[in-house]
Amino acid sequence: MPSPVRHSNLHRISPVFIASLLVALTACEQKKAEAPENTSAQRNGSTSDLVHSRAVEAAIWGMPAVNYDLMLQEMLTKTQAKVGQVIYWGRPLDWHNQTLTPNPDALYFITFVNTKEGPVVLDLPPGDDNGSFNGNIVTLWQMPLADAGLLGTDKGKGGKYLILPPGYKEKIPAGYIPLQSDTLGNYMLFRANFKSHSDADVQSAVNYGKRIKVYPLAAAAHPPETVFTDVKDINFDSTIKYDASFFDHLNNVIQSEPWIDRDRAMIDALKSIGIEKGKPYQPSDQLKSTLNSAAQDARTFLYAKYDAGFPSFFPSNSHWMFPSYPDLVKAASSSYADLNAYPTDERAVVYSVAFIGIKNLGGGQMYLFSIKDKDGNDFDGAKTYKQTVPPNAPVKQYWSLTAYDRELHTLIKGVNRASRSSQIPELQKNPDGSIDLYIGPKAPDGKESNWIPTDPNRKFEFIFRAYAPTQALFDKTWVLPDVEME
Template identity: 50%
Template structure:
């Protein structure tokens, strides 16, 4: 009896490990895609702030971004310069910030703004490199990072959707500063990169490019202790720290197939995330409880490491909050009231009840179900309570319409969809209040309606 051919078994092992590498590496590749998009927008990407001096449109192809705030994204590295200072202004008449500072794996170091470490008073956050054992100067809020690189997602919240208030929110955001602690006595000008003039494509690629990006993350940062088990796993698929990633044709084919299979698994697992927030509607917090707990604990729990849940979450979103629910809260849906997938060729209505549980604003945004990015080539991505031309019903409720054509009448509450695909909807609560959590205020399901009549 001849010995078994090890070829198929070996290929199956590589395929299996490649699928696991996609699940494990998703948040780092997600970061890497944004980092490289920022570098394409204006420079090397290190210790600079990328921003959009206006509301986002579909040219921003990050995962489920918020088009109703001013986005500010500081990208930092402490590798060469040591501790890095991030100054945030105090909240007040000039504006208010909402956001988090994260490491390379998108684990929140702290939140900033009224719901953050500064309590809205502003101040100087000090991002410390791995293993830092030096003295933290007085007057700084230390943020200890396990990685050299990281970024912040900071939102400058609008007072209204008027042009003047958008400009005000931009001017307020521009008070943020980023510079090395070593230069704190005479801080250099912060490098600001306007990313609004071109495409900012950070969507996840489910092919060989995923592993190429994953290799760049492995080369960029040391393995964290919790991830050392992945060293041999990655080596078996051609990714090894200090060695160029150069898969031959057979390995490249296996990796490409594994990326596609991982995508299929992730997409199925994504649908399992939607556990209703209330028993009367399909809206759900788009993150499993075990992931929220692990994230807030910095993935340092001794008996939990929800890699699968984390991989799914960062396949459709970026950013983590140190204290989820304090500054903002999210509900998401992929189905209508009848449980059917939201179809871009159909028309729908969402009635937002009066007295929404927010101190700042609410919004609902639609995304391409296939990519989790803003739908391409549409002029509007969502509807916000801050819109100047929002139509409100006599009882204080607001009807939001979704579909490929505008309904008859005022179009300010209409969100266009792509008739050639499916979509998902994300409802944001900024400054959430108790009636959201005790369910005395409830968001109803999106309902399918008769076809809209085109308005010309």
């Protein structure tokens, strides 16, 4: 360690050196005095840019969880239902259900559960002469845990699915189908199938769906009665809101859930936009303005990526697409086990358009999306289109074609029906068994039974559903032609 300078040696320091040092220090002080305002402006601008950038990334990363929370909060605020109970739509879905791309040709039953107090049982009925179902059980992040029903884990026999909380280590009782979740919040979509839209068949599906039982494992010896709430007359709106409120829902998730290891890199990023576990979220007006802008930029990115399309399902010139990206299907079905892949951008696109995850896509059901007509143009609600469904559709249950609002990805508001399906006995068939469906603001003469109405002031999009699809769909020996403008 060097020796301290002794007072007696100070006389050895050159006066020239001291003078030079004083000049340099004075110049530094002058520069500091002249530049504080500019430096502050630069620093504030840089910070604002960083907050905006991190908010955009947070919106993309958090999309499936916010999607979940929007549905949960809509249930909690607009209905009498609670977590651990079941809401259902007691008639085929219409535009009052503003969830993302729902199926109007099955009855929806949804239950949200939370395993904070321990495992939760979903006791599902077997398929029989009284009914059948297709179900999916997912985490709060909409990662699929299991498919249920005829082509699910239980193979139509029903079963007691047991959702386990994160890190659960206790012995699993016999007779259950264990599902290890990495979140406390989870939910199930249970679609009760019906033979037709007749009142009798719909009521039969309602009765079948009410055989669901939801209860804590701790109460398995004497399960409490499951509470069902019919929400068919409620304006149930869980559309994605691309404004500062998006981050209110993201904060709900952060406050209520443990961090998943793969997402811990977001902890500091979220702190920079005011979201921190265990602390109140109180964004200033300035921050809200930044968050509004960031949410809109996230929307622009996701919309452009969606508009570019998913991979084509049929030959490359077809505009009927897979409902997702191959990398996302692989990652989600394996519970994101591959440490070298985490397709958050692709995940955000899918969950900005739809909800629910499917463990084995193409098993119980297959979806085909179309956002462009045969000529590659967007669908215009003021024009009329024709979709021909060839004979011998490759399904064991049913097929359907549904039109959705292109911007909101919901059932088109104000129309009296959203789809046509093979469950409709009055559908007119061509001599070869094919069916021509017409989509537009007005039914062509004599084609009312085969018509799907649109809003002439809005663009739209399609999903073709194949329930219990057969191999002919995947072998492409049966091909769905593109939608054509009439």
